Amino acid sequence: MRDVNISPIRAVRRAIDVLNAFTTEEPELTVEQVSEKTHLPKATVYRILYTMETTNLIRYDEETGRYRLGIQFLSYAGLVTSTYDVVRESEEVLIELHQRIRQTILMCVVSGDELLYVFRRENAEGLKFSSSVGQRRPIPYGVVGKVALAYLPPAQLDRILAQPIEATTPYSLTDPEELRRRIHAIRQDGFYIDIEETTIGVCGVAAPVLDITDRLAASVGIIGPTVQLTDHLQNARDYLLEATARISQKMGHHPSATTTGI
Template identity: 30%
Template sequence: MSAVAGKGDGTIGKALSVLDQVAALGRPVRFSELVPHSPFPKATLYRFLQSLVSQGMLAHDPERGVYTLGLRLVRLAHSAWSTASLAPVARPHLDQLSAKVGETVHLAQLDHAQVLYVDKRNAGIPVEMYSQAGKVGPAYCTGVGKAMLAFLPPDMLDGVLSQQSYHPFTHSTLTGAAELRAALARIKERGHAFDREEHEPGIICVAVPILSREGRVLGAVSITGSTERTGLAALERFVPALRAAATAIAEDAGNWQFPDAAPQIISKTG
């Protein structure tokens, strides 16, 4: 799910929405594939594509007639990973946690009301799952997402919840704001969240938020396993280790003068 340009975003916002559309497909894409799903007329869409190519944000292969993400994005992504994500600060703590628990460890942040996975450590015996560093997932049905949502200020939470899709990925997915709010209240009370096969069948996790000294949500860290190998009760035993890792990450982030990590809330259109 890509971000949509708001009404007040102007030309830059519209061009970035085209960039999001290309990126969402995850492969080289032809102009004719973009047209049916674009809110812009053909001429406008083509003009945005050409501008993005000229700026190095997209690359165009004239022989195959396809567009791909540009190398300038690689440079920008590397810079963002180094300066605006928790990943560099959290690396040693994720390594220690992974070695201690032997299960998959995720580090995530909120991005436009969604979950952005910024780092991952695989289990000793890897489990196939959706989440990978750089991927975006839903906040309402993932452990890391719910752990972060539960600790957002009320006004910010309202905006984030209004942007959730509530698509029923599995039989366990929470599919409404009222149901989710009740779950978030319980998560905030106990301090950790679960994913009870809510996003992917057979995949469960326990997650805790990473909070600044002021209680601001910086991100979340989770331990994930397969129902074939473990259960929620077994994962919950790792909560003390999770909390210790989250506290250490928050402390290092604060010492590093980590930039404001509050999620950006975008207005819905259409």
């Protein structure tokens, strides 16, 4: 985000806070719930919701008394997808990767201090994962998050590691110094392997997609059940690195520009 010496418009900021209250976990909310999540007065929340309802940004269900995001966001989503280079350039490669490995493929980008999932392809049957397209998580989350963490600007990395990191399994990495060591290894190796650090019974491997400026464009991961994927992680890594190299090339990255160390 640019550092501009202009004060944000309060009403617009409040409207954005209201929209951000809706998540994949809670797609439908009452006025009271939005008020509680945004810390805004209920009357203010009601006026904001009604205003956005008139423009199809919000939909109100009279039977349940709940609000959800409106159909106007579908047109915005189509516009973003059509213009967001890394998604467009990677989709064919990632679908091919899924066909080769037959495990879940995830891709995320860094949005502010969060991960934003922009691609997921999984098998029709078998283990399902909670991360979905459009969902946001803390950057250190999961195998794709560790890779994203490794390519953050130093100031942002320091800010992220200064915050508590939630442990989701007994094997989760939460110590900042250990994470820095892992980050150094990721920058050297170009990939990261997670064995039940995020979810018991699940493992994965992830690698970065780099752009023409040698910056992170996206993080791509192969995720699967430990009992199925553990013995095939090396093959999965090789397929993944081949795929991310192809996408990076499409994004204008030259392999000789890769930075090592941190």
